[in-house]
Amino acid sequence: MISRLVTLSFVLASASLVSCGGDDAGTTEAAAATVVVTNNIFTPANVTVKAGQTVEWQFNQGVHDVTSGKTDPGTATAPPTCTPDGKFAxxxxxxxxxxxxxxxxxxxxxxxxxxxxxxxxxxxxxVTP
Ligand SMILES: [Cu+2]
Incomplete structure (x- = not known):
């Protein structure tokens, strides 16, 4: 039963990926780098690809998103800040x-x-040239 639910949710997730345009949702091209998303960490946090290549994020634990923009870790007295730049989300x-x-x-x-x-x-x- 659980495996059936997992399969179903995978199919639904795949269907929604195909239907949303833009970005690289529908491609069959292999990702050049994969980032695993678990609770409050991207692994690896830093990846390198060549221009024209695709990065894939796999959401495996917790509930997260991927939003491009400036990140500032803050200081002992100032909290971290994040400012979206609209490049990808x-x-x-x-x-x-x-x-x-x-x-x-x-x-x-x-x-x-x-x-x-x-x-x-x-x-x-x-991204390298
Ligand atoms: Cu998160």
Whole structure:
């Protein structure tokens, strides 16, 4: 029964990924880097891909999102802050499924989890030419 539910939710998640345009949701191209999302940490937090390659985030534990923008870890007296830049975003926080984004320009792109900015759930994607 549990495995049937897991299969069903996987199918539903896959269907919703295919139906949402933009980003890299519908591609069959293999991801060049995979980031596992568990409670308040991206693993690995820093990945490097080449321009034109795709990064895939796998939501495995808790409820999180992937939002691009500036991250500041704060200080002993100031809390961490996160400011979205609109370059990529997975949308509503999710507890399972995947999010994929194809990076087409070189640079270093920082991102965070919106619900857990205070926990410094930060990551970066470095894209080489
Ligand atoms: Cu989170």
């Amino acid at each position: 997975s949308g509503e926080p999710q507890g399972s499924g995947t999010y994929r984004f194809k990076f087409t320009t070189a640079g270093t792109f920082s991102y965070y989890c919106s619900p857990h900015c205070a926990n410094k759930q930060f990551g970066t994607v470095t």
